[in-house]
Amino acid sequence: CCVVAQLCSTLFTCSLCVKYFIDPVTLGCGHSFCMPCLCFYWEEGQQPPRCPVCRKIAHQLNLKTNTNLRKLVFLARQKGPCDLPNPAEEICEIHKYTKNFFCKVTKDVRCLLCCMSEQQGTPRHGSLQWTAEEYRQKLLNIMRSVWKKIQENKQNLNRETNKIRTWDSYVSTWKKMKQTEYWKVFHLVYHEEKHHLEKTEEESREIFQQFKESQYNMDLKQKLLRQIYEELKELCHKPDMELIQHYENMSKRGESVQLHMPRPVVPQLSAWPIPGLVDWLNQFQVYIALDNERVTRHVPVFEDLRCVQAGPDGPGVDYTPPRSKYFLAWGAESFTSGQHYWEVDVAGCCNWAIGFCNDSWTRDSDMVLDSEGIFLLLCIRENNQCRFFTASPLSPQYVRKTLGHVGVFLDYDGGVVSFVNVARSSLICSFLSCSFSSPLKPFLCSGYP
Template sequence: MAATVKFLQELQSEITCSICRGYFCEPVTIGCGHSFCQACLSSSWSVGAPALTCPECRGVSQDGQIPLVNRRLAELTELGKELGSKLMQSSQGQSQCVTHQKPFKLFCEEDQTALCVTCGEAPEHGAHKISPVQEAADKNRRELQHIHSRLGRHLEEDEQLLAQVKRPAVDWYWMMRGEFHQLRHWLMEEENRCLDRIRQEQKASQERLLQHMERLQDLMEELQEVDHQPNLDLLQEAKQLLGRSKAVLAQRPRAVTPELREYPIPGLIEMLNRFRVDLTLDPTSADSCVSVSGDLKSAKAAEDWQVESKDSSCHAVLAGQAFSSGSQYWEVDVTQLPQWVLGIYTPYLRRKRTRDMDSFASVFLLQCIKEEGDYYLQTYPGPLDYRMKGPLRRVGVYLEYSSGTLAFYNVLQSSLIYKFNSIPFTAPVKPIFSPGPPLPGTKPGPMTLCAVGSHLCTCCYCSQ
């Protein structure tokens, strides 16, 4: 029997948590090999230095998180508790020491074991805290009663909280639903105002073009009439007619070239920023006419890119990232560039009538060019060829691979420039950037990829 008691004592030391001094409850074992109750370890690690250390040996844990429950140790703990209970029951109603045949008068708080006076003086209990049985029982009874009282208060508080959650004083569900409903209402009103403005401006453009055509027709009729007049009468009216004709012809580009209008959409850029990606440039994709900065965030027309006024050559650099799924959005600062090109490049396969596959590259671009002091935006491919009031400062590009959508935005005005739809992507897509062609006799500036966290408004450029 003495050997059994000793074995049980050794077993109890293996299944006892060194933090709470009780049997393991959902035991976990950390990297150093020591085990604790999961709740005890969690409580120990919730306070203190950032490094998670073992409460027993102070070794630093490499896991950085609470491990899963050690099921084998949990089963061993249950077995030890069962063996201890059976042994106590077999010891004459748990009141007499089997080894020394004496009543239990002491209790070892370390091993949670009842002892007789002789057992209490054994070497294995020498350093343990030992108390009289009645004193230990009274102490534990008070603690258990205190815990019971606390649990009862917490249960009452939780019941009250549950009632509040079911019927909250502030109904956030309906409040937020109302806010979004109001936002939809405001957006619908803004949409109607924007569409009305577009219709009015289209009508004004149509009337302006009709007036220009009428002036052309009137001039043509006057020129025909003058052509049949005597020489002297023709000479008297020719100078005035020639002046009027030159003035009308000079007005033609502005009369027939549509102007790019700005239709701000509230919250547009904020929503697009949800898909913001951090791009870098791939210097290996740039030729000698484009130089890339050391941080791979900006490109500039190199000195080799010498162009004449009629030169339409375009040199570009690709992004270091490629996209074959999802939605992406990036912004480019073109403040210091009068002319530039932005877009995407994708190599994809086109099936021929035969079994062979013909591979070719496709680009979708937005280009800004400057002619005689005016700025023009053009798309390739696409119909956009519009004149602008002034240069763009910051351009946003949105790519949605699955639907084949590519859109360009005026970031500072929160307005759409142009959108490609239903592009048949079948291969990864790479953004493309061209900081030119530079204007003859000018010093080219950089085209810069904007940082993900940068958000600018019109006032940021008010001094430029």
């Protein structure tokens, strides 16, 4: 008996929690662990994920349940767990048999003869062991769902924290971009400039407060999700009778805690009209003849951007970027001096990129975001929301989505590339204090589902 108990302790227990496996998974090195224990271990450990026993790198993170080991653990559990005391057996007062069947209607235990005398129609009795295992698997399904929410909320929390860390710097740059545009028509709009910058400051404080509240709510939700996850894990390790008694209450808590997940803040600064901006830009308008037009489904700059937005995924979280059909073209003419302005109609496009790039980037099939000599405004759809980015360097732009025409202005000698919302005569963003060392070509890419 001691040998059997020792064998069970070695083969069927997790080395992390030192209890019978629940939802066992096996790594490539051959070591097995409870999936919940492994999730916690990898979440709190250093990257890359390693085996807790032999420290080998775990290359496969989307692990599947080891069904054979789960069956063996179930059989071992019936022999009597070596880490938990057996519940006291109850004897039927009528038939003097052990009560080892559970009634799912009355929620109590019966002996075999009691079950046979009451069995009519739909089966309502099951053995304690099978009922507990059934409930244990249902709890594991809830745990997987809760863990997915933990990872989702953690990713959103990290994003919110990053926004807070860079928010002041972004607002400062945003104000400088606005000031640059206002100085062009300073004598006409001095008072409006002052008013709009004050409004931007007010909006900045309001959005920053929203960030802090969102961060606080996500932090609370993260702690609550982890607490419920821990309680569900502990319940899975309880003796069968205790697990059955607390199953309904814990399953309801596990499901209810997943409701009303806090959503990340989507910051958007107002872009007020700048009087006379588009009229001033139109004096530099040029006709852009497109060259090298083609249609493709592979545009690395968008795939890179989606990877940046997806972030590192935790165990069991899949990310498959949507594929669109893209129209891609460059301007036939390059610019080496002067001021130039052109407009693009982006209405109906789900993803698009416009701006200027150097000749070497047009010849480079990689078209990656971190390339030098590209000055692009990109719009990408993420979770049914459109977001703006500039490249390079890659920076998010927190302004409202532009519908219709987008204007692109290049001041080669002044080192400025600006993007404007033509319909509203407002600024979207600008590249300031650039140093252009090579000819620049207009670039256009538009995507359709």
